[in-house]
Amino acid sequence: MNSSQFPGSTELDARVTRFGLRVAASLTERSAALPQDVSERLRFAREQALARAAQARAAASPALAAAAGGAVPNGSTLALNGGPRGAGNGGLWAKLASALPLILLLAGLMLMQEGQDNEQIAAAAEVDTALLSDRLPPAAFSDPGFAEFLRDGEE
Numbered sequence: 001m002n003s004s005q006f007p008g009s010t011e012l013d014a015r016v017t018r019f020g021l022r023v024a025a026s027l028t029e030r031s032a033a034l035p036q037d038v039s040e041r042l043r044f045a046r047e048q049a050l051a052r053a054a055q056a057r058a059a060a061s062p063a064l065a066a067a068a069g070g071a072v073p074n075g076s077t078l079a080l081n082g083g084p085r086g087a088g089n090g091g092l093w094a095k096l097a098s099a100l101p102l103i104l105l106l107a108g109l110m111l112m113q114e115g116q117d118n119e120q121i122a123a124a125a126e127v128d129t130a131l132l133s134d135r136l137p138p139a140a141f142s143d144p145g146f147a148e149f150l151r152d153g154e155e
Contacts, residue, residue, distance in 0.1 A: 127150055
């Protein structure tokens with residue numbers, strides 16, 4: 001999909017280009033003030049990076065052509081679907097392995113919820129046990145502050 005198909009993308013492209021030109025000009029201006037040894041090391045690092053990039057492109061071109069199922073005249077291709085079926089993309093096992101963290105997260109959340117439910121049930125059972133095992137007048141059971149009194153007594 002071409003970036004010019006989106007509304008306002010030409011303005012964005014122009015801004016990005018202007019920003020890139022300003023950064024490049026600033027770097028060029030400041031590179032003149034660098035010492036000779038630093039400039040030489042940077043030149044050597046640039047040459048190594050370019051050589052590695054060329055090797056990576058050369059190694060990737062046959063792999064991309066094989067993934068596309070044939071030779072590409074200009075040597076550039078992009079396989080978004082992972083290539084043809086059975087081409088070593090893992091299939092079902094890869095999908096299961098990628099879904100495993102989500103499954104583990106959901107299981108952990110469910111266990112946490114179950115633990116909280118059990119704690120609430122245990123707290124209610126303690127209050128009920130205290131109410132039923134104590135000798136109290138019937139009016140105490142209808143008092144709204146009585147349950148709070150029982151909870152304060154536990155601490």
